[in-house]
Amino acid sequence: MSQIVRPYGDTTGDGMVQVSFTLPIPHDKIAEGAAAQLANKMGIDPALVVHAKPMGDGFTFFVVYGRVNHLVDVSKVEIVERDYPLLTPKEANAAIKRTMRRRLVVVGGCIGTDAHTVGIDAILNIKGFAGEKGLEYYRELKVVNLGAQVSVPRLVERARQEKADAVLVSQVVTQRDAHLLNTREMSAAFRESYPADRRPLLVVGGPRFDETMATELGVDRVFTRGTTPGEVASFIVHRITQRKAS
Amino acid sequence: MSPDRRKGKLGLDPAEIRKARSLARTVGRPIVSLAKKHTTVSVERATLRLAGLQGADADGIPWVNRLADVVRADLHDSDPGGGLAHGVALPVWDALRRGEAEDLSTLAQKASAGSVRFRLPEGRDEKAASTAARTAVGRGIKRIDARRRERERMIAKVGDAPRTPWIYLIVATGDIYEDIPQAQAAAREGADVIAVIRSTGQSLLDYVPEGATREGFAGTYATQENFRLMRAALDDTSRELGRYIRLTNYASGLCMPEIAALAGLERLDMMLNDSMYGILFRDINPIRTFVDQRFSRQIHARAGIIINTGEDNYLTTADAVEAAHTVTTSQLLNEYFAKEAGLEDWQLGLGHAFEIDPEVPDSFRLELAHAMLARDLFPKAPLKWMPPTRHMTGDVFKGYLLDGFFNLVGALTGQGILLVGMMTEAVMTPWISDRDLALQNVRYVMNAAGSLHEDFRPRDGGFIQHRAHAVLEEASGLLLDIQGRGGGLLDAIADGTFGLMKRPPDQGRGLDGVAKKSRAYYNPASELLEAK
Numbered sequence: 001m002s003q004i005v006r007p008y009g010d011t012t013g014d015g016m017v018q019v020s021f022t023l024p025i026p027h028d029k030i031a032e033g034a035a036a037q038l039a040n041k042m043g044i045d046p047a048l049v050v051h052a053k054p055m056g057d058g059f060t061f062f063v064v065y066g067r068v069n070h071l072v073d074v075s076k077v078e079i080v081e082r083d084y085p086l087l088t089p090k091e092a093n094a095a096i097k098r099t100m101r102r103r104l105v106v107v108g109g110c111i112g113t114d115a116h117t118v119g120i121d122a123i124l125n126i127k128g129f130a131g132e133k134g135l136e137y138y139r140e141l142k143v144v145n146l147g148a149q150v151s152v153p154r155l156v157e158r159a160r161q162e163k164a165d166a167v168l169v170s171q172v173v174t175q176r177d178a179h180l181l182n183t184r185e186m187s188a189a190f191r192e193s194y195p196a197d198r199r200p201l202l203v204v205g206g207p208r209f210d211e212t213m214a215t216e217l218g219v220d221r222v223f224t225r226g227t228t229p230g231e232v233a234s235f236i237v238h239r240i241t242q243r244k245a246s
Numbered sequence: 247m248s249p250d251r252r253k254g255k256l257g258l259d260p261a262e263i264r265k266a267r268s269l270a271r272t273v274g275r276p277i278v279s280l281a282k283k284h285t286t287v288s289v290e291r292a293t294l295r296l297a298g299l300q301g302a303d304a305d306g307i308p309w310v311n312r313l314a315d316v317v318r319a320d321l322h323d324s325d326p327g328g329g330l331a332h333g334v335a336l337p338v339w340d341a342l343r344r345g346e347a348e349d350l351s352t353l354a355q356k357a358s359a360g361s362v363r364f365r366l367p368e369g370r371d372e373k374a375a376s377t378a379a380r381t382a383v384g385r386g387i388k389r390i391d392a393r394r395r396e397r398e399r400m401i402a403k404v405g406d407a408p409r410t411p412w413i414y415l416i417v418a419t420g421d422i423y424e425d426i427p428q429a430q431a432a433a434r435e436g437a438d439v440i441a442v443i444r445s446t447g448q449s450l451l452d453y454v455p456e457g458a459t460r461e462g463f464a465g466t467y468a469t470q471e472n473f474r475l476m477r478a479a480l481d482d483t484s485r486e487l488g489r490y491i492r493l494t495n496y497a498s499g500l501c502m503p504e505i506a507a508l509a510g511l512e513r514l515d516m517m518l519n520d521s522m523y524g525i526l527f528r529d530i531n532p533i534r535t536f537v538d539q540r541f542s543r544q545i546h547a548r549a550g551i552i553i554n555t556g557e558d559n560y561l562t563t564a565d566a567v568e569a570a571h572t573v574t575t576s577q578l579l580n581e582y583f584a585k586e587a588g589l590e591d592w593q594l595g596l597g598h599a600f601e602i603d604p605e606v607p608d609s610f611r612l613e614l615a616h617a618m619l620a621r622d623l624f625p626k627a628p629l630k631w632m633p634p635t636r637h638m639t640g641d642v643f644k645g646y647l648l649d650g651f652f653n654l655v656g657a658l659t660g661q662g663i664l665l666v667g668m669m670t671e672a673v674m675t676p677w678i679s680d681r682d683l684a685l686q687n688v689r690y691v692m693n694a695a696g697s698l699h700e701d702f703r704p705r706d707g708g709f710i711q712h713r714a715h716a717v718l719e720e721a722s723g724l725l726l727d728i729q730g731r732g733g734g735l736l737d738a739i740a741d742g743t744f745g746l747m748k749r750p751p752d753q754g755r756g757l758d759g760v761a762k763k764s765r766a767y768y769n770p771a772s773e774l775l776e777a778k
Contacts, residue, residue: 022679055682056431112447118562118636147529147747149450178463207673225640 003074015067017044022061027054035062043068080211084238086230089138092237096140099241106135106236107159107200108168109146112182117148119170119206123229132230141233152182152189159200160193166201166236171208179208180217187218201239203232254622255703256615256714263623266718269725270578273735278586281540284533285767287452287759289541290314290334292503293771295511296386297379299350300470302456309354310504311453313338316357320364330761332366333769335379340367343374350382366766380770387548387774390510394550397513400481401490407438408489409696411631411656411664413688418443418675420462422472426479433483433491436685439516439663441494442476444468449499449528450755454508464675468495468505473512492516494554497542498524500534500756506542510549516595516663517546520556521583522576525739526747527559531754532739543587544775553589554663555580558599558632560744566601566636570616571720572744573598577620578721579735581627588775591626595663599632600652604644608709610651615713617659618704623718628662631655638671645669646687653691658699664688 009016019039025031032049039047044066051063087095096104108120122129124145126136136143144162146155159167169186171179183204190199205223214222221235291310302308317337321328338353346362347353356362367375407413415437417429429440445462448455458475459467466472473495480491492515497506502524509517521539524530546553557573557580564572577596584594598620602609620629633652638645649667656664666684668676676684704710724743731737733751742748 020679022677053682055678056435059678061679061682148527149447149529176463 005072005074006070007068015069016065017068018063018065019044020061020063022055022059024059026058027052027060031060032062035060035064039064039066043070045069078212080214082231084235087234087237089133089230089233092138092233093140095237095241099244100140103140103142104166104237104240105142105144105162105164106166106168107144107146107155107162107164108170109150109155110148110170110172111150111152111155111186112171112178116172117170119172120145120147120168123168123170123205123227123232128229132228134229135233137229138233152186155186156189156193159190164200165240166203168232169202169204171204171206179206180213183209183217183219191218201236203236205232254618254625256618256622256711257706258619258622258715258718262715262718262722266574266578266623266722266725267582269722269729270575270582273725273728274579274582274586276734277536277736278540278583280533281536283763284537284760285330285333285763285769286503286534286537286756286761287314287318287330288501288503288538289769289772290330291501292507292541292545293333293335293383293769294338294350295504295507296390296771297350297382298386299354300456301351303355303358306456308453308456309351309358312358313350313354316362317364321366324365327764328366330759331764332766333763335383335770336367336372336375336766336768337364339379339382340365340371340375343371343378372766372768376768376770379768380773383770384774386507386511387771390507390545390549393510393513394548397490397515397550400484404484405489407492409692410628411661412438412492412628413685414439414441414494414630414663414665415681415685416441416443416665418465420445420464420466421460422458422466422475423460425466426476429476430479430483432681433480433487435682436689437491437666438489439492439494440476440480441516441518442466442468442472444496449496449524449530452500452756452759454501454504468508470508470512473508473514477513492552494518497546497553498556499528500524500530500538500759502535502538503541503545506545506549506551509551510545513549514551516552516554517542518556519543519546519553520559520597521580522739522744523556523559525749525754526744527556529749529754531757531760532736532749532751534754534756534760537760539583540587541772541775543584543589544772547588547590547593548775550593552593552595552628553584554595554630555597557597558601558630559597561599561601562636566599566603567606567612570612570717571724573616574619574623574717574721575724576744577624578725581624591624592628594624594627595630596620596624596627597630597632600634600648600655600667601636603637604648610655611709612713613651613655614658614704615710616717617655617661618710619714619717621659621661622714629659630663630665631659631661632665633667633671635671638667638669640673642669642673645671646683649684650687650691653688654695657691657695658702660699 006015007017032052035049036047047066053061055061108124124143125134128134135141202219203221204219207225209222209224211222291314294310299310317334318329347356415432417425419425443465445465445467455467455469458471484490494516497517497519524535525532557576600613634648646669668680668684670680728738736751740750
């Protein structure tokens with residue numbers, strides 16, 4: 001079933017959007033016309049250039065409002081569906097106890113040169129994120145947070161030492177796709193050092209990742225902006241307990 | 247207590263303030279004596295840099311590293327307690343006196359080729375080596391002094407930033423030749439201070455890269471040549487704009503003393519230089535950090551550089567309300583360590599940040615209370631006010647509002663240095679329009695409310711005063727608790743007191759570069775810097 005929608009300003013079907021951008025030209029009437037032309041080409045018609053301001057030498061900033069002629073077919077949107085049930089910490093603990101009969105070990109850290117631990121800490125630290133407690137709060141999870149700037153060999157070594165069931169890697173600040181390079185290096189190192197059926201679950205997360213890239217990056221799951229500890233815990237518990245059961 | 251004796255806008259009890267300071271002194275003193283008893287590879291390399299040793303070998307390893315490593319290995323072989331323990335100055339200038347090479351640079355090259363043996367000179371040889379070392383290193387210190395006078399002359403000639411807070415903007419392209427036009431553009435748009443963010447990971451390099459660099463990750467390498475190029479470009483812009491544009495970099499990480507020395511030699515104006523940041527956030531060994539810290543602060547004191555401390559970072563990991571007193575505690579410690587190293591009040595850019603969750607009721611009043619507490623506790627220090635990062639989301643509109651409130655607290659509490667908040671924080675590195683909008687935000691608030699602090703005084707016994715008093719009391723309580731531990735501050739750091747990070751003194755990066763000083767230890771730089 002197709003479900004067609006348009007952007008909504010203040011009336012159903014008005015198609016109104018707002019964009020802002022900078023053009024590398026000085027501010028004059030031509031510049032405003034150029035902004036309107038760009039907006040037209042983006043499908044905004046009519047385009048109303050409501051604000052134009054010079055910025056620095058030879059740059060102009062614009063705010064444009066207007067109607068887009070595009071239609072959105074909601075039924076054709078592709079996303080990564082959550083294919084695991086959301087568990088409360090209590091349910092997660094019970095599931096681990098039932099199937100593993102020991103604590104589930106999670107090793108986490110930031111790899112590469114990234115020193116920003118906000119992501120991994122939000123998921124692992126007891127304090128948590130978005131009102132949910134972090135993984136350290138789960139009685140049946142043993143969490144080893146290696147912190148920032150962990151090298152890939154060290155991550156593998158610690159994962160082996162701790163007999164990790166799952167490895168969590170966060171990449172926050174990245175430039176020139178470093179987060180993708182680092183992740184590929186990481187997944188390759190784990191593939192090399194473990195037999196396929198013994199490899200820990202590999203999970204990466206960060207604001208710049210694309211959820212659909214898991215296979216391409218050689219990991220089991222990619223989490224993006226806004227992921228909560230409960231989602232990560234549920235995913236890990238679901239996959240590991242399933243693996244044990246099969 | 248009569249109201250006239252109470253301090254500042256918050257009516258803090260001077261006795262409470264004295265108590266907090268004296269506790270910070272008690273807690274800090276053992277750390278200073280620990281620092282005095284040790285040296286590090288980076289302190290020794292900084293000494294060689296002050297004596298003029300520059301450049302790197304074909305692999306890009308600096309000659310200071312090569313030379314220090316050979317000296318360390320030779321002295322360790324001849325005296326197992328040796329190695330670094332005597333410092334590099336005596337063996338190096340002894341070798342020069344023995345005619346092993348005509349200058350430091352040649353000596354470093356010969357040493358790394360294995361054709362020089364170093365020894366610890368004794369008696370008259372020791373005396374002669376120490377005199378020669380003192381002369382050579384003294385030339386570097388004189389150059390730092392000259393750079394400081396040059397800054398003072400230039401400010402007198404072209405003019406200073408017209409008002410406070412100074413507007414602090416960050417440049418970070420990875421390429422020094424891209425950074426320069428961006429920094430100049432930022433200055434033209436209103437920045438008073440330009441900070442060149444370092445490449446991620448430089449703090450963990452145990453050497454300072456050489457030359458002009460064009461490749462970095464999320465920042466540009468701090469090198470002597472990059473410092474020189476940027477300072478020269480900003481000198482041009484300062485003349486063009488009729489106000490001196492200050493340049494900031496980072497004296498942190500494993501090479502902190504060397505970077506401080508290079509900053510002094512190349513007339514940088516402000517340096518990030520926190521007493522505990524490297525321990526907590528980079529897992530650098532605590533002793534290494536405290537030793538490197540003291541030396542680098544002595545250099546900054548001498549060079550007339552303003553330091554920026556990093557308390558804002560604690561609030562990125564710990565809760566900004568619950569952990570507010572750890573910021574105050576750290577500021578008091580940073581102040582003690584800074585003054586002990588010779589820095590003056592005007593050089594203390596003590597850090598704090600606007601990081602309370604905007605969903606918390608009264609979050610703005612709490613922010614105001616905390617910022618005002620810092621102002622009243624350190625009335626002569628140019629506090630550094632850091633914008634929200636933790637509660638910035640992809641909602642750039644809400645972020646813009648939050649930055650406006652951040653600027654307002656800055657105006658109300660007379661901050662000395664204001665790091666401009668970007669609405670795209672946590673989304674991407676700022677675009678040209680983000681920076682322009684952010685500066686408009688600052689300008690609007692400063693034009694509209696820049697002098698509001700003249701009218702504004704929190705009500706006696708009201709929410710803000712009450713909160714500030716409570717935070718000061720908790721800070722004193724924490725210092726008292728640290729003092730009461732057997733292992734003092736090192737124990738508290740090991741325990742996760744600051745930023746929730748646990749860092750024991752026998753672990754962390756760079757520990758193998760620390761040595762206990764021997765009786766024979768001599769470092770002319772320390773001697774000259776202590777003498778001031």
